[in-house]
Amino acid sequence: MKVKLAVSIILLTICFAAFGQEKQAVTNVEKGLTKVSVMYPYAEGKTFDLEYYETKHMPMVAGFLGSNLVKYTIEKGVSSGIPNQPLPFMAIGTFYVKSLSDYQAAIGPNRDAIRADFPKYTNITPIILVSEVVR
Known part of the structure; x- marks a missing residue:
């Protein structure tokens, strides 16, 4: 016993x-950080190479952000929140940064390299949302 x-x-x-x-x-994730979400909408005939995105693209962009980057995440879409509805996003990449202005200063000069990398992993035009972490 x-x-x-x-x-x-x-x-x-x-x-x-x-x-x-x-x-x-x-x-x-600290309150006050800037969150940059890069969302890849699902659509018939669209493709997304998650392995390339995880091993090449996201680390490249993270390298541009330097010490301003707190962390980044990669999410793979698996389902809609509503049964029998199409998947809303194939993937979402998120960067958490300390400063929006530092993020913009780092991305600006590297925008062409980032865009040139898109065809290596997707034929989707991403939707980008910049937000502030409140909790």
Whole structure:
């Protein structure tokens, strides 16, 4: 009986520790950061090479951003939030930066290189949303 209780306590402790770490990982984006979301809408006949995007394109753009970049994420679209509706986006790349003006200063001179890389992974024109993290 004591062994079962001890094992149960250990398992609960591990679960709570893991949940706390996951919660921390999800909420580690600071309020006030600028979020740049590059969204690739789904449409019939459109293509997206996620491997190239992950291994070549996003690291290239991240390199242009330097120390202004806090982190970046890549999301692969899997479903619409509404059953039986088409996928809204094939992928979304997001940059979290400290300063919008520094982001713009870094991207400006590299805009042609970034655009020239598009055909290597997609035939989609992205939608870009710049927002501020409020929570």
